[in-house]
Amino acid sequence: MERLQLTITYEDKLKERNITALTTFEKQALISVFVQQLQNQNRLCCDKDENDLAVTEVDRFGFVKEVSCNRCQSIMQTPFLYTYKEKLRQKHLTSILNVKHMPNVLSAVVQQLRNQSINNRLCCDNDENDLVVTDVDWLGFVTEVTCQKCEQTTQTRFLGTYKHKLEQESIAFNDKDMPNVLSAVVQQLRNQCTNKRLCCDNDENDLVVTDVDSDGFVTEVKCDKCQHNMQTPFLHTYQQRLKQQDITLDYKDLPNSLSVIVQQLRNQSTNNRLCCDNDQNNLAVTDVDSDGLVTAFTCQICKQTTQMHFLRTYKEKLRLKEITKLDKMDLPNVLSSTVLLLRRHSITGTTCDKPRCCSNNVNDLTVEHVDSFGFVTEVKCSQCNEPWKPYATTQNGHTKESSMNLTLDQEITSAGTDGTAYGTML
Numbered sequence: 001m002e003r004l005q006l007t008i009t010y011e012d013k014l015k016e017r018n019i020t021a022l023t024t025f026e027k028q029a030l031i032s033v034f035v036q037q038l039q040n041q042n043r044l045c046c047d048k049d050e051n052d053l054a055v056t057e058v059d060r061f062g063f064v065k066e067v068s069c070n071r072c073q074s075i076m077q078t079p080f081l082y083t084y085k086e087k088l089r090q091k092h093l094t095s096i097l098n099v100k101h102m103p104n105v106l107s108a109v110v111q112q113l114r115n116q117s118i119n120n121r122l123c124c125d126n127d128e129n130d131l132v133v134t135d136v137d138w139l140g141f142v143t144e145v146t147c148q149k150c151e152q153t154t155q156t157r158f159l160g161t162y163k164h165k166l167e168q169e170s171i172a173f174n175d176k177d178m179p180n181v182l183s184a185v186v187q188q189l190r191n192q193c194t195n196k197r198l199c200c201d202n203d204e205n206d207l208v209v210t211d212v213d214s215d216g217f218v219t220e221v222k223c224d225k226c227q228h229n230m231q232t233p234f235l236h237t238y239q240q241r242l243k244q245q246d247i248t249l250d251y252k253d254l255p256n257s258l259s260v261i262v263q264q265l266r267n268q269s270t271n272n273r274l275c276c277d278n279d280q281n282n283l284a285v286t287d288v289d290s291d292g293l294v295t296a297f298t299c300q301i302c303k304q305t306t307q308m309h310f311l312r313t314y315k316e317k318l319r320l321k322e323i324t325k326l327d328k329m330d331l332p333n334v335l336s337s338t339v340l341l342l343r344r345h346s347i348t349g350t351t352c353d354k355p356r357c358c359s360n361n362v363n364d365l366t367v368e369h370v371d372s373f374g375f376v377t378e379v380k381c382s383q384c385n386e387p388w389k390p391y392a393t394t395q396n397g398h399t400k401e402s403s404m405n406l407t408l409d410q411e412i413t414s415a416g417t418d419g420t421a422y423g424t425m426l
């Protein structure tokens, strides 16, 4: 008999307070919402069995305020949920039907607060149960929470505008993913900007979601202060491509993956530029590999498509050798050091050492071999189709494989900042 004790003790408390207007459906909803909130907060008590719980307090509307566990005698309240309900009531926004959604809204708000903070912490004690809702918007979404311990107040308006946009377009979207999409958009907006600022006041809560695509992904935001509209097409086309290829990556990680591509492009270019107008806002992802690494993109201005051969073949070789100690952000640095070494070892100073070819275009290179540390030991030039292993040969022309790592190490030390990635690899 599920929830028998909860139901019986709840009925007793309602009788004590002379509350008779609630229907069976409403009563069930009010018990469910309380249990759901405890579950979301991982606080369902000693043996995680809701049948051990008994209702010990209700408010004058029949809302559950407190339960106790019959096994360990713990008493549990949910001030976050309760203050949310109270705010809705004050603003005449309560309806028993949306009560069931309240714990999900609060979970999304908690995730949003974590994403908004620099260290992923909620507040002083990092305890969700210290939080109370101090404001909601006209549609009942939480816009402000306060920590009861340190009295710090935080806004979550941006999240609310996303929710409303989704509702307005009738798009079903997982509440828990919403903060992570916003986090990706905010990060991408920062990455797109040279000084990493968002907008005039650099405050994410000035932003309003103004457009989403048919999957519910944010495509445009506006700053409420200066009315500036901002888009993230590089991120959006990346997300679309991943979806087309059925690849699931954490939304929050997408801007980092794009940073790898941007870094690689800057390293590949002779003047540190991305493409004709040097703005990642004009790039659109056109292909990804099975791990979601961007392998091709198009520039919207000059319509040129670039294939990320060098990076893609490097990553493939690392995978074949099962080398996992390299962070994806390290890959462009390793390749940049490799290019430096190639040019030093080539008589002509170009990335290809074949006199008839002399290609100096990094994007002509593919990685043919890596060693067990992840060093690139052989590349091939796609212009002349010739492989070369520049580090396996000493100045006398004798093969000296055993000293290769040492040679590399010395080269890298003298290579300066580009070489620092090797230090973390070894």
Ligand SMILES: [Zn+2]
Pocket (backbone or CB within 6 Å): 045, 046, 047, 052, 069, 070, 071, 072, 073, 074
């Ligand atoms: Zn217990």
Ligand SMILES: [Zn+2]
Pocket (backbone or CB within 6 Å): 123, 124, 125, 130, 147, 148, 149, 150, 151, 152
């Ligand atoms: Zn606090």
Ligand SMILES: [Zn+2]
Pocket (backbone or CB within 6 Å): 199, 200, 201, 206, 223, 224, 225, 226, 227, 228
């Ligand atoms: Zn602004």
Ligand SMILES: [Zn+2]
Pocket (backbone or CB within 6 Å): 275, 276, 277, 299, 300, 301, 302, 303, 304
């Ligand atoms: Zn271009």
Ligand SMILES: [Zn+2]
Pocket (backbone or CB within 6 Å): 352, 353, 354, 357, 358, 359, 381, 382, 383, 384, 385, 386
């Ligand atoms: Zn060549």
